Amino acid sequence: xxxxxxxxxxxxxxxxxxxxxxxxxxxxxxxxxxxxxxxxxxxxxxxxxxxxxxxxxxxxxxxxxxxxxxxxxxxxxxxxxxxxxxxxxxxxxxxxxxxxxxxxxxxxxxxxxxxxxxxxxxxxxxxxxxxxxxxxxxx
Amino acid sequence: xxxxxxxxxxxxxxxxxxxxxxxxxxxxxxxxxxxxxxxxxxxxxxxxxxxxxxxxxxxxxxxxxxxxxxxxxxxxxxxxxxxxxxxxxxxxxxxxxxxxxxxxxxxxxxxxxxxxxxxxxxxxxxxxxxxxxxxxxxxxxxxxxxxxxxxxxxxxxxxxxxxxxxxxxxxxxxxxxxxxxxxxxxxxxxxxxxxxxxxxxxxxxxxx
Numbered sequence: 064x065x066x067x068x069x070x071x072x073x074x075x076x077x078x079x080x081x082x083x084x085x086x087x088x089x090x091x092x093x094x095x096x097x098x099x100x101x102x103x104x105x106x107x108x109x110x111x112x113x114x115x116x117x118x119x120x121x122x123x124x125x126x127x128x129x130x131x132x133x134x135x136x137x138x139x140x141x142x143x144x145x146x147x148x149x150x151x152x153x154x155x156x157x158x159x160x161x162x163x164x165x166x167x168x169x170x171x172x173x174x175x176x177x178x179x180x181x182x183x184x185x186x187x188x189x190x191x192x193x194x195x196x197x198x199x200x201x202x
Numbered sequence: 203x204x205x206x207x208x209x210x211x212x213x214x215x216x217x218x219x220x221x222x223x224x225x226x227x228x229x230x231x232x233x234x235x236x237x238x239x240x241x242x243x244x245x246x247x248x249x250x251x252x253x254x255x256x257x258x259x260x261x262x263x264x265x266x267x268x269x270x271x272x273x274x275x276x277x278x279x280x281x282x283x284x285x286x287x288x289x290x291x292x293x294x295x296x297x298x299x300x301x302x303x304x305x306x307x308x309x310x311x312x313x314x315x316x317x318x319x320x321x322x323x324x325x326x327x328x329x330x331x332x333x334x335x336x337x338x339x340x341x342x343x344x345x346x347x348x349x350x351x352x353x354x355x356x357x358x359x360x361x362x363x364x365x366x367x368x369x370x371x372x373x374x375x376x377x378x379x380x381x382x383x384x385x386x387x388x389x390x391x392x393x394x395x396x397x398x399x400x401x402x403x404x405x406x407x408x409x410x
Binding site: 106112113115151155158161163 | 275277278279280281310311312313340341344345347348363364365366
């Protein structure tokens, strides 16, 4: 009787172990994807910061010109600078709030990481949109 | 006999072609020529930031010293922990050498306040006069990062600029960049430590 029960019990334990390992592997994969996305977005953030600094120099120069064209250009530059700074601030906020989900259950960790991944995707899209807007103003 | 002579000559030739660990490190970055024919090397521009103890940190802080520089942020989940670990190895190696310092800039100027940097430094249990952690206006931090990274780059023809890559950069007494490493790579950091030793020998020939 014992021998008859032993094999199904062993199979059940092995199945549980395999499922747990699969879930943990899924969390690790999601975590890596989220953090890789963040690292990639950071490179874009460096670029928009550089462009914004150049635009700010130009805004200071336009102030001394004062023509209608100069004022229009200044307004356009300020709009894009604001767009860039918002994308930067959103990245800084994400960085401050993100925590590796080590203390969460597997299900909570998966949900958390999926949320964080979506937030970082949005931020990356905002950074790219700001870069695209900046290109349209590049001389 | 002839074969033995050739063998020893080959050994000497290979030894002579190997890296000369006593040769000065190159001065990195673009260079120009002054009207009098002197070479002008790119140097790190003036900077002024505030450290974890609310002290001003500027070029004068490193007068007469060489220093290692990096850019990080406290909550960085990926690159920065590895760079921090290798940075600590560099710090420990030269802890008692007053000729060398470390300077870390936070790029998260919103959240890495002076108080946050102070907590970070206290957790690392390091000498805050040896390793300065600074913050400042975001544009100033990113601007100086671009200055360092546009010199310390793998491909001299690439535009360069700060790229959140975990690079650690070595600056000499004349504000010239002399070496850099991938701070996430332990082996590359070992090589960087040897570069620091070379630069110390070059810039302080009479001491230690």
